[in-house]
Amino acid sequence: xxxxxxxxxxxxTYNEEKNxxxxxxxxxxxxxxxxxxxxxxxxxxxxxxxxxxARFIQHEFEGHIEQKNWALTQAKYPYVLSLDADEALDExxxxxxxQVKFNWTHDGYSMNRLNHFCGKWIRHGGWxxxxxxxxxxxxxxxxxxxxxxxxxxxHDGSTSKHLSGDILHYTYYELREHIDxxxxxxxxxxxxxxxKGKRSDLLKIFIKPKLNFLKMFILKLGFLDGYYGWVIxxxxxxxxxxxxxxxxxxxxxx
Numbered sequence: 001x002x003x004x005x006x007x008x009x010x011x012x013t014y015n016e017e018k019n020x021x022x023x024x025x026x027x028x029x030x031x032x033x034x035x036x037x038x039x040x041x042x043x044x045x046x047x048x049x050x051x052x053x054a055r056f057i058q059h060e061f062e063g064h065i066e067q068k069n070w071a072l073t074q075a076k077y078p079y080v081l082s083l084d085a086d087e088a089l090d091e092x093x094x095x096x097x098x099q100v101k102f103n104w105t106h107d108g109y110s111m112n113r114l115n116h117f118c119g120k121w122i123r124h125g126g127w128x129x130x131x132x133x134x135x136x137x138x139x140x141x142x143x144x145x146x147x148x149x150x151x152x153x154x155h156d157g158s159t160s161k162h163l164s165g166d167i168l169h170y171t172y173y174e175l176r177e178h179i180d181x182x183x184x185x186x187x188x189x190x191x192x193x194x195x196k197g198k199r200s201d202l203l204k205i206f207i208k209p210k211l212n213f214l215k216m217f218i219l220k221l222g223f224l225d226g227y228y229g230w231v232i233x234x235x236x237x238x239x240x241x242x243x244x245x246x247x248x249x250x251x252x253x254x
Contacts, residue, residue: 005104006032007097007135008075009083011054012067013037016085017044019170024052026088030097031081037071045085063188065150068143079104081135082152086170087113093165097135100163107158108136113167117228118175125222125229126215132167133160147192148185175231182239190246194254200247208244213237 009031013020020036027034034054038045039061049056057074061067072080081097083089089097093111100109112129115122122128133152140158145151154160172178193200216222217233225232 003104004102005079006077007079007081007101008033008035008077009081010035010037010068010071010075011083011085012039012064012071013041013045013049013085014039014061015041015043015045017041017048018173019086020045021048021052022088022170023083023085024049024054026090026094027081027083029094030089030101033076035071035075037067037074039067063147065143065145065147068150072138072143075138078138079136080138083134083167084169088168088170090114090166090168093163093167096163096165100135106161107140108133108152108154108160109163110134110160111163111165111167113169115169115171117171117178117232118173120225120228122225122228122232124220124224125217125232126220127222127232130169131162134167135163146189146196148188178235182235182242186239186242186246189243190250193243193247194250198247199251200244205241205244205248209237209241212240 007030009027011020011023011034013036024034034052036049036054036056038049038056038058040058046056059067059070068082096111097109110131110133113132115127115130133154136152136154141152141154143150144153172181213233213236216236217230222229222233
């Protein structure tokens, strides 16, 4: 049955003064509430959020999945639009969400994400369309996955629809930011893999990074993005290498 709904836009943050203003501005037309759940930022994130009219609450960070699931419990409305602080809605996606808001027909809605890397929009290598489920009825699913890579899982029998337009994802402004994030994320993912019972060995350390590079740069046409397509594929391969090396070190200690 078609119906009109009210939407809570939910964003989690930590030291996002560079990005959060753009994110919140893009939500103004579609959200009846903008909720920011912050893990005790030390920069100007809080003042920017309050200036933009967001409801700002703080909660200790226990993991990406855990933080996002907790944030859902704080939303005023059961219909939630989830964005990261370094994301924003483009105009076409804004219009698509407005149409859904006044004619809600499915349990969840997916959308494409277009990634911006060091000044270039990346359209190949598996980075686009980068489909994400980001708008849903919270009674129909939950956040899951393996930290730091979260994913919203809909319950069996739920219906979903894909929307036109893009989430604009401003990933990294400088290459060193990507390298720092890889080191941080591989610490988290190696620990999460170990807790899930996954194990590493020399063959995986040797083979998986090479396969990852070939998949991104050749099979998924990353070479069409030129220099930065090559950089992304190389960094992704290095990330895979670090994840399995760190996992092996945890095994040796554990």
